[in-house]
Amino acid sequence: MREYLKFYIDGQWVAPSTPKTAEVINPATEAVSGRISLGSAADVDKAVAAAKKAFASWSQTTREQRLDVLQSIQAEYAKRQTEIGDAIMEEMGAPSGLAQGFHTALGAGHLATAIEVLKEFKFSEQRGATLIAKEPIGVCALITPWNWPMNQIAVKVFPALATGCTMILKPPQLAPYSAQIFAEILDKAGVPKGVFNMLQGSGAVIGTALSTHPDVDLISFTGSEGVGVEIAKNAAPGVKRVCQELGGKSAFVVLDDADLAKNVASATSSMMINSGQTCSAGSRLLVPKKRMAEALEAAKAAAEGVTVGDPKGNVAMGPVVSKAQYNIIQEYIETGVGEGAKIVAGGAGRPEGLSKGWYVKPTVFGNVSNSMRIAREEIFGPVLVVIGYDDVDDAVAIANDSDFGLAGYVNGADAAACNAVARRMRTGWISINGGYDFHAPFGGYKKSGNGREWGEFGFHEYLEVKSMLGYAP
Structure with a gap:
């Protein structure tokens, strides 16, 4: 004590x-x-x-x-x-x-x-x-x-x-x-x-x-x-x-190339770090509509591969910080279902085998439009929404259609294409293919x-x- x-x-x-x-x-x-x-x-x-x-x-x-x-x-x-x-x-x-x-x-x-x-x-x-x-x-x-x-x-x-x-x-x-x-x-x-x-x-x-x-x-x-x-x-x-x-509701744009499944999996698992309690988390995953099925399969596998449990053990994710935070996240999951989004992985309640502690299932929603509450409001938990885009212009428009502008992510095999998307995103801190720098200024646009x-x-x-x-x- x-x-x-x-x-x-x-x-x-x-x-x-x-x-x-x-x-x-x-x-x-x-x-x-x-x-x-x-x-x-x-x-x-x-x-x-x-x-x-x-x-x-x-x-x-x-x-x-x-x-x-x-x-x-x-x-x-x-x-x-x-x-x-x-x-x-x-x-x-x-x-x-x-x-x-x-x-x-x-x-x-x-x-x-x-x-x-x-x-x-x-x-x-x-x-x-x-x-x-x-x-x-x-x-x-x-x-x-x-x-x-x-x-x-x-x-x-x-x-x-x-x-x-x-x-x-x-x-x-x-x-x-x-x-x-x-x-x-x-x-x-x-x-x-x-x-x-x-x-x-x-x-x-x-x-x-x-x-x-x-x-x-x-x-x-x-x-x-x-x-x-x-x-x-x-x-x-x-x-x-x-x-x-x-706050943030940052977009993670995965470009249409051979690395799509790998990049979706990386985006999903990284979003679950710290139980999703990260202001800069890439909580809106943007993928090509024509490859949505492939993307959801990769996101589902990645989310289900996140181990949840006692922080003292060898796990990837512990609980969220409090009962109040747990309840807020559960309400958002219920809201997403009510809005017509489809649970691809996770969902309401604690993970199997955990009856005590504020543990949340690593959750992925498909069939999400950017107008839904779960796509517009900061959930601050391990809940990822997957949104489809038609082309790069559409991806940029969806990424920028937010009250927030704290962070952003772009992953793809073509560095020049990634750079071009990053330049157009209205947000203060953007990681391209996992880039990280202690000297880079961190802060946001808009709200x-x-x-x-x-x-x-x-x-x-x-x-x-x-x-x-x-x-x-």
């Missing part, structure tokens, strides 16, 4: 202003796995005051000083990476191989990338008699989700530290354990007091207090569209910078948010641009 009842504020572990706790449920067992404290607006005031005070000195540190801190964090992170993976497995149900693999590797990768970028980043540029300087924006509120807990913390905290900002991290109530270990790592690494602060609690309380606080300069939020809109409204009177990575994270572009989120005219070189 884990108990994390203190917050990290101003370089110390402190009790909440008003004692209040919440239980954390293990989604694989439905049993209580621990308790956390829930913060209040008074705790937010303390954390913001600490960050504001620390900004005066931290913002003036040199590149070398910040590199020293980041490299110290890197050493401590490596020591506790296994602990972080165990925490992620317990808090949100990621299978051991995924939790100890990609989940923790993402944190390490973004840290290494931040160090690499900081070594060469140009914080000033002389243009004739004018100096263009990029300076830290100030106190940042970082609000992260439960689905990829370490990834989302890393893409916010490390660029903020690297650019000289101070911050308050508000991790997710559903997945709080890994964040607590992360705070311990930063404390051990010697991050100066007040630079990094962390407090747990509900989004409605802590998120609102942060987004309305007069001494917070920036809100960086990853989560649902609805919550993102409320945060933007709350931040508007203070004219804060608001950076958001919200998927604004701003960009990852690599050099993630640094720009936390910087103000100052022009100094008549500045002598």
Whole structure:
């Protein structure tokens, strides 16, 4: 049983202003796995005051000083990476191989990338008699989700530290354990007091207090569209910078060539990773209509090949994060059937042999039109919809016919044809034949948010641009 009842504020572990706790449920067992404290607006005031005070000195540190801190964090992170993976497995149900693999590797990768970028980043540029300087924006509120807990913390905290900002991290109530270990790592690494602060609690309380606080300069939020809109409204009177990575309903376009069955299988199995709880998941699979039968056969085989079970075992997929999330997914599966879509694999209920835990069957729908709810709304579970297209122009039109524009995927044997489709897709991050890059900016078009994270572009989120005219070189 884990108990994390203190917050990290101003370089110390402190009790909440008003004692209040919440239980954390293990989604694989439905049993209580621990308790956390829930913060209040008074705790937010303390954390913001600490960050504001620390900004005066931290913002003036040199590149070398910040590199020293980041490299110290890197050493401590490596020591506790296994602990972080165990925490992620317990808090949100990621299978051991995924939790100890990609989940923790993402944190390490973004840290290494931040160090690499900081070594060469140009914080000033002389243009004739004018100096263009990029300076830290100030106190940042970082609000992260439960689905990829370490990834989302890393893409916010490390660029903020690297650019000289101070911050308050508000991790997710559903997945709080890994964040607590992360705070311990930063404390051990010697991050100066007040630079990094962390407090747990509900989004409605802590998120609102942060987004309305007069001494917070920036809100960086990853989560649902609805919550993102409320945060933007709350931040508007203070004219804060608001950076958001919200929902997605990303298209995975498989081109008409000899590799179709292989690419459909790859798209299906990759969509099921993390129980489909990925904002950038390719949850709309677009295939040529004339080869629909072949595509559905490949998708069915791939989905049925996804092993589901206890995260501690050798499985590809664990549970979804909570009972509430499970119920939402079940409702969408019922909606899809009601809309006339055909279940090709999976369906309602738990997988056979699993009577406890929030496990969902890897599900594939055929006979789907892009106008159906299951094709337009983010389900956030292991549910793939397969949509047919007439030709490449039709595929692009369907891909772009969405309120979202976070990610996209194009697979095919002809690289030039893939590139041409990718250029026409209205979305912020596109993987062509499995391409991946820690330095590539990540973020969305339309209702998927604004701003960009990852690599050099993630640094720009936390910087103000100052022009100094008549500045002598």
